[in-house]
Amino acid sequence: MPIEKILILGGTAEAAELAARLVAQGGAEVTTSLAGRTKEPAPLAGAVRIGGFGGVEGLAAYLSANGISRVIDATHPFATRISQNAQAACALANVPLEVVRRSVWRREPGDRWVEVDTLAAAAEALPVGATVFLALGRQYIAAFAGRTDCRFVVRMIDPPLDALPLRDAIVILGKASADPDAERALFANHSITCLVARNSGGAAGHGKIAAARQMGIDVVIVGRPAP
Ligand SMILES: NC(=O)c1ccc[n+]([C@@H]2O[C@H](COP(=O)([O-])OP(=O)(O)OC[C@H]3O[C@@H](n4cnc5c(N)ncnc54)[C@H](OP(=O)(O)O)[C@@H]3O)[C@@H](O)[C@H]2O)c1
Incomplete structure (x- = not known):
């Protein structure tokens, strides 16, 4: 069976935790993609690539060229462009997409x-x-x-x-x-x-x-x- 190749769209603590978990599980090649906004990003488990893909077409081309079998969007909830791009690019390249979204903070007594x-x-x-x-x-x-x-x-x-x-x-x-x-x-x-x-x-x-x-x-x- 061909090895699973997972692309995590990252830049968040959740994405880093996910990469660590998937790498520890084994059985998949895990790459985290960062936009490159932070000069010295914290180390991540698995492979890391940095920089924009060049819009929907660029991301779709990256997925095909690298044989990505699954994309996990674990980006920040306010990073809406990359999430929209991921949706369109995965549809174009016919690659399954999962979205990991944190729940919002709720007002509590005293707030x-x-x-x-x-x-x-x-x-x-x-x-x-x-x-x-x-x-x-x-x-x-x-x-x-x-x-x-x-x-x-x-x-x-x-x-x-x-x-x-x-x-x-x-x-x-x-x-x-x-x-x-x-x-x-x-x-x-x-x-x-x-x-x-x-x-x-x-x-x-x-x-x-x-x-x-x-x-x-x-x-x-x-x-x-x-x-
Ligand atoms: N927005 C925030 O407040 C915030 C806070 C903490 C962390 N972050 C992280 O910082 C990154 C950038 O946030 P943003 O608000 O500028 O995003 P955005 O507005 O949704 O994306 C702008 C462009 O940046 C590139 N990009 C964004 N995330 C990328 C990723 N993970 N890998 C490769 N390229 C990426 C894409 O360029 P191309 O179109 O060229 O592919 C995208 O079109 C995100 O990955 C996010 O998880 C954001």
Whole structure:
């Protein structure tokens, strides 16, 4: 029987866990694909390829050229383009597709959430004069440029290449923590009064949500795009 060749569309903690599990199981060649957004991605089990495929046709061609027998889309729930591309490319190349999607975070007692649908609405919802923790990638920061009354603390994995488009902001380098204690210490250090996050779901990023609840911090939470 020909060996199964699995392509995981990754970039998430869940994708990394899945690759580790499938490699440990054996019996399949496992490759994880990353977009290449992070300079030094954490090591992954199995093979890794990095960079865009060149749209639907590029991905379909990659699947055929590499004899991929199964695709697992374990990308971030806000990474909608690659998920749409995967659907179309797998149909074109006649390769089965599975989607692994985290469930959303649900509001719990003590949460001080304002739920919005867009980053523009999130910017509008910030309390006047707030000290805001932006748990967002660099491509999402510009939406907050108009809130010159607020102070921003922006967490990023890699240092930004250009100055941020915010009047008063500092950048801290690092990843989200699953541990509320670590996030609480960070919020206290920076006197954070408001958190902005997208409803990504999953355990890896939940520390900040739990920390905000424990500290009574306002959270402006951006809902997921339609699947
Ligand atoms: N969006 C987020 O907030 C977020 C957060 C954490 C991790 N991530 C991870 O970062 C990656 C990029 O996110 P995004 O929001 O920029 O995605 P996106 O808007 O859905 O995708 C934009 C383009 O990037 C390329 N791409 C995306 N994911 C890829 C992958 N896993 N392997 C190869 N190419 C990929 C594709 O280029 P081509 O069309 O050229 O193939 C895609 O058309 C995703 O893999 C996602 O899992 C995203």
